[in-house]
Amino acid sequence: MRRTGNWLAHTVLILGALLFVLPIWLAFCAATLDPAAIDRGELSLIPRLGHLGSFWGVLAHGGPGVPPVWRMLVVSFGMALAIAVGKIVISILSAFAVVFFRFPLRRAAFWAIFVTLMLPVEVRIIPTYAVMGDLHMIDTFPGLAVPLIASATATLLFRQTFAAIPDELVEAARMDGAGPLRFLKDILIPVSAANLAALFVILFVYGWNQYLWPLVVATSPSLDTIVIGIVKMIGIDTSTEWNKVMATAVIALIPPVVVVVSMQRWFVRGLTEGEK
Amino acid sequence: MATLVIEKLSKNFGPIEVLRDIDLELASGEMLVIVGASGCGKSTLLRLVAGLEEPTRGRIILDGRDVTPLDPSVRDIAMVFQNYALYPHMSVFDNMAYGLRIRGLAKPEIQRRVQEAATLLGLEPLLARKPRQLSGGQRQRVAMGRAIVREPKLFLFDEPLSNLDAKLRVSMRAEIRRLQRRLGVTSLYVTHDQVEAMTLGDRLLVMHRGVPVQLATPMEVFDRPADAYVAGFIGTPAMNLLDATLTAGGTAARLAGGALLPFADGRRPGEEGKNIIVGIRPEHVRIEAGGMPLAIDLVEPLGSETVLLGRLADETMLSVKVHGAWAGGERTEIVIPSASLHVFEGKSGLRLDPAR
Structure with a gap:
């Protein structure tokens, strides 16, 4: 049986x-x-x-109308990293504030963050574009990443993680003389390392797969991400060199896979070792 | 070595008064145990002393210095928490050293202090381990080590043994007592366990509903409970508390069932018919032919002794502790010796001593 x-x-x-x-x-x-x-x-x-030379070909020389694939990989990697790290830094700080400090309008602040869940980039693309324009960030690298950094999801996740930390641990740190920033650095971040690693993986892949916003905000070929590049290679008028498109697609898969596989070891260990 | 003085300390949570006018004085090196049922305010009192809560009124003076407005970290107080509160990602060594590092102590000094505490607590082989690799008792030791290395003026213990199993609790209890004596650090110890309170404290503070009811040595609390609440709270099985009225002249108590219990130590003040409570510990009740009839509902053998739970003729519950096993049947006769009687006022529950 x-x-x-x-x-x-x-x-x-x-x-x-x-x-x-x-x-x-x-x-x-x-x-x-x-x-x-x-x-x-x-x-x-x-x-x-x-x-197999087609892989090398696109990597070094690109295809019709797009820069070499290695360049686009660098742009994508930079963008995904900036988004993942940016989101984590901002959401750790905001969750830290919301969970451990009593300040006026704390609830209001939390709900304001929560509401942004209902406003993804696709919904607010025109106002976001306008704001980026006023900040002179159209067609720049920061322009690619910054609007995607504000994140309610990560804040909510960290809020849950932080709220699950026993009060006594916080108090023990207080009696040991740890100030707020010290507590954040020495206790809170190491204790939530598992969640941090898991979140990093998810956010990196999220950033890597961005299509709509990079398409709108960046026009110069030097800012083409790999996802944009694949689409550009599929010509509408000209005939498409499908073997190059496929080679690029396969190469585009590799970095997120590497990140997932290498971080997996971390967050699985973090999860099994995690003790509350 | 330091003295602790608490003056008129009160704490309200919103409209709820949790503590009212606590006055307390601890001699240098003394261990005072605060005991009471849950919700009596004992933990709040400890947290006020620690600085984790702000008092509504009153002052806390440690070693002659008013620490009431100070942050917990600068009060020179160390605390042992109920669920240990060890940092899960740090080794045993780092757990103990963390507070010292923040205070900016030199490395060799940190090393020396941690090593010393580890030797004292038998933690040397475990210094490199993480808390999750330790048993409950070992974790509790690390938590104490973390308090010891600070070399504070005052130790605070917040029910440190309640997460341990019964056998370990007994041995850790003895260990805490030895350690505290040896280090001579003034200590406040909070517990709801009256056995822990009796065995650990130089003095006990019994609290009830945010008010201190009795402050005395353990034996004094046991022998002369200040009111009916303390009488019922300290001692196992609990003291029998029987409703009664005062007879003319205050020479005896008349139980609800009609039986007369004369006072051996003198007359109690009050007019005839005044409501009183008489207390008798189960171990003082004697089984004796010709006494009051007792119907036994339940026999609880404890090994060397047996507790009988029964009812008097008027259905008043009464428990009796006898030596050895119980061979008697479902009915017996008991005598309440007047020398072992405790008398309390019916309304206030306060102890009623003989009139002088």
Whole structure:
């Protein structure tokens, strides 16, 4: 009985994994094919290992109308990192204020943060663009990241984490003579390291996948993110070199995967070691 | 070594008065145990002394210095919390050293103090471990170590043993007492456990509803409880408290059931028929043929002794503690010796001593 259950579970898991891996494998294979072959719809599940050069080609030289892929990777990485770090810094500070300090309009402040959950970038894109214009940040790197940094989600998450910290721990730190900033640095951040790592991964991937805002705010090719680049490579009038598009798409996958895999070790350990 | 003086200390949470006019004086090196049921304000009193709460009125004077307006960190007070409150991400060493580092002590001095405390508490092999790798008793020791290394003028203990299992609690209790004697640090210890209170304190402060009811040595509290509440709170099983009236001349109590209990130590003031409460500890009730009939509802064997829970003829509950096992049946006869009687006023519950 138990054995059959195990087999069943494994079959489902393997099928699920295949289902998710298949499109990526297909993209990988397509990257090694002739552009013409893809246009004819002759997709193959067997890569032509002799033609892996297309990866190197896009990485170093880019494609029609876009800068080299390595440049776009740098822009994307910078943007995702700035968004993730920025969001974490701001939301730790705001959650710290909301949870541990009694100040006038504390509730109002919290609800104001909460309401922004209902106003994602897509909804406020025109006013945000106007504000960025007034700040002369259109078509600049800060312009890419800053409007995406304000974050209610992360603040709410940290608020929950901080609220779960026992009062006695806070009081023990007070008796030990730790001031607010010291408490934040020495106790609060290390204690919530697990949540911090998990949140970083989620926010990095969120930043990496941004499309609409970079499309609107940045026009110069030097600020093209990898996501924008892929779309630009799919020509509307000209014929599309699909093998290059696929190669770029596969390369674009790698950094977020690396971040997830390397941080996973951290936050899994953090979660299992975490003790309240 | 320092004295602690508390003057007219009061605390309100909004309209609710939690503590009223607490006056207290601790000699240098004394261990005072504050005991009471939950919600009596004992923890609030401790937190006021620690500086974690601000008093509504009153002053706290430590070693001659008024610390009432001071921040907890500069009061020179260390506190041991109920659930240890260790920093989960720091090693045992760092947990103890953290407060010293913040105070800017030199590294060798920190090393020396932590090492000394670790030796004293038997924590040396555990210094590199994280709190989660320790047992409850070890965590409690680390929490005490963290207080000791500070070399404070005053220790505060907030129910430090209530999270431990019964056996460990007994051994840690003895350890705390030895340690406190040895270090000679003035201490305030809060607990709801009356056995802990009796065994640990040089003196006890029994609190009830935000008001101190009795401040005395443990044996005095046990022998001469200041009121019916203290009488029922200190001692296990609890003292029997029976409703009665005063007889003419104040020479005896008449129980609700009609039985007459003469006072051995003298007449109580008051007119005939005045409502009083007579208290008798279960271990003082004697099983004796020819006494009052007692119907036994429940027999609780405790090993060396047995507690009988029964009813007098008028359905008044009465518990009796006898030595050894109980071989008697469901009915017996008891005598309440007048020498062991405690007499309290019916209305106020205050102890009623013989008129001089």
